[in-house]
Amino acid sequence: MSEEMNTQETMADYEEQINASFRKFREGDKVTGTVVSVEEEEVILDLNSFSQGVIPAGEYSDDPSFHAMDEIRTGDTLTAVVLDSDDGQGRVLLSLKEARVDEAWQKMTEAMEERRIFTVKVLTSVNAGVVAFLEGLRGFIPASQLALEYVEDVDSFVGETLDVIVITADPEKNKLVLSAKEVAKEKAAKEHEKKLNALQKGFVTEGVIDRIESYGCFVNIGDGLTGLVHISQICNKFLKSPNEVVKLGQTVKVKVLDVEEGKIRLSMKAVEDIAPEVEEEKESIEYHDEEATTSLAGLLAGIKLDD
Numbered sequence: 001m002s003e004e005m006n007t008q009e010t011m012a013d014y015e016e017q018i019n020a021s022f023r024k025f026r027e028g029d030k031v032t033g034t035v036v037s038v039e040e041e042e043v044i045l046d047l048n049s050f051s052q053g054v055i056p057a058g059e060y061s062d063d064p065s066f067h068a069m070d071e072i073r074t075g076d077t078l079t080a081v082v083l084d085s086d087d088g089q090g091r092v093l094l095s096l097k098e099a100r101v102d103e104a105w106q107k108m109t110e111a112m113e114e115r116r117i118f119t120v121k122v123l124t125s126v127n128a129g130v131v132a133f134l135e136g137l138r139g140f141i142p143a144s145q146l147a148l149e150y151v152e153d154v155d156s157f158v159g160e161t162l163d164v165i166v167i168t169a170d171p172e173k174n175k176l177v178l179s180a181k182e183v184a185k186e187k188a189a190k191e192h193e194k195k196l197n198a199l200q201k202g203f204v205t206e207g208v209i210d211r212i213e214s215y216g217c218f219v220n221i222g223d224g225l226t227g228l229v230h231i232s233q234i235c236n237k238f239l240k241s242p243n244e245v246v247k248l249g250q251t252v253k254v255k256v257l258d259v260e261e262g263k264i265r266l267s268m269k270a271v272e273d274i275a276p277e278v279e280e281e282k283e284s285i286e287y288h289d290e291e292a293t294t295s296l297a298g299l300l301a302g303i304k305l306d307d
Contacts, residue, residue: 023049025092029082030099038072045078045094052091055080059095063133064123097136104135105171112166117183121161125154132162137176139164145179148188188224195223196259203256204271209246217242219254219266227264229254234268 025031025047033045033053043060045053055078060066072078080094087093111118120132120139129142141164143151151157168177207221216230229252231242239245246252254266 023047025049025051025082025085027082027084030079031082031092031094032077032079035072035074035076035078038068038074040068043068043072043078043096044091045080047092049092051085053080053094054087054089054091055094055096059083059097061097061100061133061136062138063136065121065133066136100136102171104137105169107135108137108166108169108176109171112169115165115182117163117165118178119161119163120178122157122159125158128154130154130157132164132178134164134166134176134178139166139176139178141178141180145177145181147181148184192224193262195225196262196264199225199256199259199264201256201258204253205256206251206253207266209248209250209252212242212246212248214241217246219252221254221264221266225264227254227256227266229266229268233257233266233270236269236272 031045031047031053033047035043036046036052037044041057043055045055047053057068059080060068060071078096079099080096081098082092083095083098084093110116118134120134122130122132122141124131126140129140130146132139132141141162143154145167146154146157146162162180163183164178164180165182166176167179167182168175170176205221207219207227209217210220210226211218214231216228216234218226218228220226231239234242235245252268253271254268255270257265257267257270259265
């Protein structure tokens with residue numbers, strides 16, 4: 001009895017293999033096969049059929065930097081779309097890029113929602129921007145999204161590697177737009193926050209007045225940090241206007257009163273109350289009644305800002 005059952009199972013398996021070997025391939029079908037040969041010109045798949053599958057180089061990817069010898073290995077399992085049941089040599093003509101396009105767009109949509117960062121290489125410049133490929137899709141980076149500052153010469157970015165996020169993913173219009181500027185903004189914001197956190201109450205440094213308002217003046221203390229000296233903190237006398245004692249471009253010494261919600265409060269008046277400095281062999285930091293006076297660069301020197 002068991003012999004008869006084994007025979008039936010073997011016949012069933014054999015019948016299944018025969019049916020699979022005579023499988024008919026139709027244009028548009030998705031098929032899965034095992035890579036048996038990889039060349040730059042073509043990749044051969046075992047489709048578990050009398051017919052092998054062939055993916056010509058033009059059907060690997062739209063990305064011109066894609067190289068089959070680097071991306072595909074013998075024994076890999078690939079899914080491809082049938083372009084023709086016979087390529088003229090008895091093989092099934094397949095496209096790898098068509099099979100991957102839906103998955104790539106899905107991935108780009110998710111990446112846009114998650115603000116996921118990718119590293120891409122700029123391949124060429126076009127009108128008002130540059131082109132880079134991501135997941136086999138052609139991505140456009142407008143000139144306005146290349147950097148924090150205005151970019152006039154987009155050609156200079158060709159060959160450069162950029163960190164980008166997806167800001168538009170529209171498969172219906174085949175439109176993928178990337179931004180390096182958004183990544184740079186996020187990085188700059190994090191670095192700015194670290195610099196703010198490094199500032200301590202009582203820290204004394206020099207800065208340049210770069211803006212004057214009726215309520216006070218703004219002092220640039222370097223490294224992208226600017227703080228407000230309220231009119232009441234400019235000097236030890238009553239002022240109707242900051243312009244009575246300060247001017248644009250003037251270098252002044254200031255003391256940090258507070259750093260709160262990303263805003264720096266400074267005082268010029270408080271520095272006047274500090275005892276005269278005592279030089280100690282040209283040290284970069286001089287102490288005055290437990291208050292440190294140094295440059296902002298000196299303060300930030302030991303802090304890692306580019307994580």
